[in-house]
Amino acid sequence: MSYVSIFMQYVGQYMKTRLTYRTDMIVEIFSDLLFQAVNLVFILVVFGHTKLLSGWTKDEIIFIYGFFLIPFAVFSTFFNIWDFNERYIVKGELDRILTRPIHSLFQVILERLELESMFGVITGLVVMVYAGQNLGLTIEWYDPVLFLLFVLGGSLVYAGIFISIATISFWSDSRTAIMPMMYNIGNFGRYPVNIYNQIIRFVLTWILPFAFVGVCPAAFFLGKTDWYLYAFLTPVMGIAFFIFSIILWNIGVTKYRGAGN
Amino acid sequence: MGKYIEMIRIRFLMMLAYRTNYYSGIIIYSINIAAYYFLWSAIYGGKEDIEGLSVIQMTTYIAVAWMARAFYFNNIDREIALEIKEGKVAVELIRPYHYLSMKTMQALGEGIFRLLFFSVPGMVIVSLIFPLKISADPATWGFFAISIVFSFMINTQINLMTGILTFFLFNNDGLIRAKRVVIDLFSGLLLPISFYPLWAQSIMGYFPFQYISYVPSMIFTGGFAGSEVWNAIMMQFLWVAILFIPIQILWVLAKKQMVIQGG
Numbered sequence: 067m068s069y070v071s072i073f074m075q076y077v078g079q080y081m082k083t084r085l086t087y088r089t090d091m092i093v094e095i096f097s098d099l100l101f102q103a104v105n106l107v108f109i110l111v112v113f114g115h116t117k118l119l120s121g122w123t124k125d126e127i128i129f130i131y132g133f134f135l136i137p138f139a140v141f142s143t144f145f146n147i148w149d150f151n152e153r154y155i156v157k158g159e160l161d162r163i164l165t166r167p168i169h170s171l172f173q174v175i176l177e178r179l180e181l182e183s184m185f186g187v188i189t190g191l192v193v194m195v196y197a198g199q200n201l202g203l204t205i206e207w208y209d210p211v212l213f214l215l216f217v218l219g220g221s222l223v224y225a226g227i228f229i230s231i232a233t234i235s236f237w238s239d240s241r242t243a244i245m246p247m248m249y250n251i252g253n254f255g256r257y258p259v260n261i262y263n264q265i266i267r268f269v270l271t272w273i274l275p276f277a278f279v280g281v282c283p284a285a286f287f288l289g290k291t292d293w294y295l296y297a298f299l300t301p302v303m304g305i306a307f308f309i310f311s312i313i314l315w316n317i318g319v320t321k322y323r324g325a326g327n
Numbered sequence: 328m329g330k331y332i333e334m335i336r337i338r339f340l341m342m343l344a345y346r347t348n349y350y351s352g353i354i355i356y357s358i359n360i361a362a363y364y365f366l367w368s369a370i371y372g373g374k375e376d377i378e379g380l381s382v383i384q385m386t387t388y389i390a391v392a393w394m395a396r397a398f399y400f401n402n403i404d405r406e407i408a409l410e411i412k413e414g415k416v417a418v419e420l421i422r423p424y425h426y427l428s429m430k431t432m433q434a435l436g437e438g439i440f441r442l443l444f445f446s447v448p449g450m451v452i453v454s455l456i457f458p459l460k461i462s463a464d465p466a467t468w469g470f471f472a473i474s475i476v477f478s479f480m481i482n483t484q485i486n487l488m489t490g491i492l493t494f495f496l497f498n499n500d501g502l503i504r505a506k507r508v509v510i511d512l513f514s515g516l517l518l519p520i521s522f523y524p525l526w527a528q529s530i531m532g533y534f535p536f537q538y539i540s541y542v543p544s545m546i547f548t549g550g551f552a553g554s555e556v557w558n559a560i561m562m563q564f565l566w567v568a569i570l571f572i573p574i575q576i577l578w579v580l581a582k583k584q585m586v587i588q589g590g
Contacts, residue, residue, distance in 0.1 A: 087498040094501030261369035
């Protein structure tokens with residue numbers, strides 16, 4: 067059976083399980099919206115006390131946030147591996163996965179789908195359009211194409227980082243405090259990275275390249291010419307980090323020792 | 328009482344067995360504080376203070392808020408939800424202890440562990456790198472200690488409530504997530520409550536959330552002075568007392584209409 071048809075079957079099963087607990091699904095979508103609002107509130111409150119953030123206006127920062135929500139939504143739909151350690155390693159669930167003739171990471175992704183996270187794309191677009199109108203941005207013919215490319219790049223950057231961190235569990239099965247904190251560090255890529263000092267800027271650009279999920283690609287649409295080079299690096303970084311994480315995963319799986327019963 | 332203390336001990340030892348990765352957590356945590364430091368410096372942009380807090384106080388506020396969170400934070404709502412879903416709760420209920428107290432004690436064991444192995448070393452490292460304003464006054468430390476104990480209690484009570492709701496909703500991952508988001512925002516972890524517009528502040532006054540993070544962090548940074556400290560701690564105590572009531576009611580109702588979904 068091809069990977070595509072397996073994917074479709076999982077999606078079908080997923081819909082069924084979700085529709086069994088309808089109230090919970092509605093609460094979950096609502097909680098996603100709430101989560102997106104939280105960060106917006108942060109920006110609004112901060113700009114209640116200042117006009118500019120090192121030369122960037124409120125609407126520009128909101129626009130970056132709107133853009134960020136879209137790759138982040140794609141990422142959270144498919145890559146829910148933040149509890150990979152607890153769920154698969156500590157409980158020994160990976161044993162089950164490894165006996166099947168499909169790539170292990172692909173199975174983990176399928177089992178942890180969260181399709182309702184896709185609502186984030188709508189929120190993101192609404193926020194972007196709102197901020198874009200305030201800024202008087204216009205859309206050129208090439209913008210939608212680049213937009214898709216940047217969204218893809220950004221999603222892959224996120225996926226690459228989180229898969230790489232999940233693979234740590236193959237070598238050491240102790241619980242880690244890294245994952246939840248990483249979600250928080252991801253937020254810093256939404257602000258112009260030149261406000262940070264060199265070390266943090268370097269980390270956010272090249273080591274945990276969250277800047278490519280927020281400020282870098284969004285700066286292109288905002289017409290910040292000195293950011294163009296970074297903007298066009300987005301898909302490259304995405305693919306590079308994703309491939310790197312897959313290689314790590316493939317090596318890691320061979321180190322896996324079953325646990326649990 | 329002895330069995331509950333034993334619960335704390337066991338959970339503490341369990342966490343101790345898996346301690347290595349906590350040290351890597353400290354590095355990530357330091358990056359987190361560092362990024363906040365520069366973000367806030369940019370937000371201040373040369374301004375002396377915002378709402379009575381200087382940049383240094385603000386950095387201290389963020390650092391201590393995240394450190395305190397390591398102590399009061401726990402996942403017992405998720406644990407309770409899972410035990411209900413898997414039907415394990417049936418066995419738990421016939422055991423000779425009070426289920427909710429037992430969960431609270433486990434959370435405390437976890438909190439104490441993180442306080443000793445994460446917060447304290449983390450705070451030392453962060454204070455070496457960044458200009459933090461740490462009070463040398465033992466009274467401040469004393470009030471802070473009392474205050475984070477109350478933070479723990481309020482947060483745990485809210486978690487218990489969320490967890491018990493699984494008895495009625497059967498699957499409440501969404502609610503658990505919503506609760507976490509609300510607490511992050513309205514507890515003052517991300518932003519001091521005093522930064523919000525006044526109308527928002529007055530609404531938040533009716534909820535217990537700001538007593539989880541805002542109060543201890545303000546006490547630590549010296550944002551509260553004199554009688555403000557006492558009032559804040561009294562309010563924390565009051566909320567702990569108030570929150571007992573809904574938990575008791577929910578618990579009685581939950582036991583009556585419990586459905587064991589397998590196990």
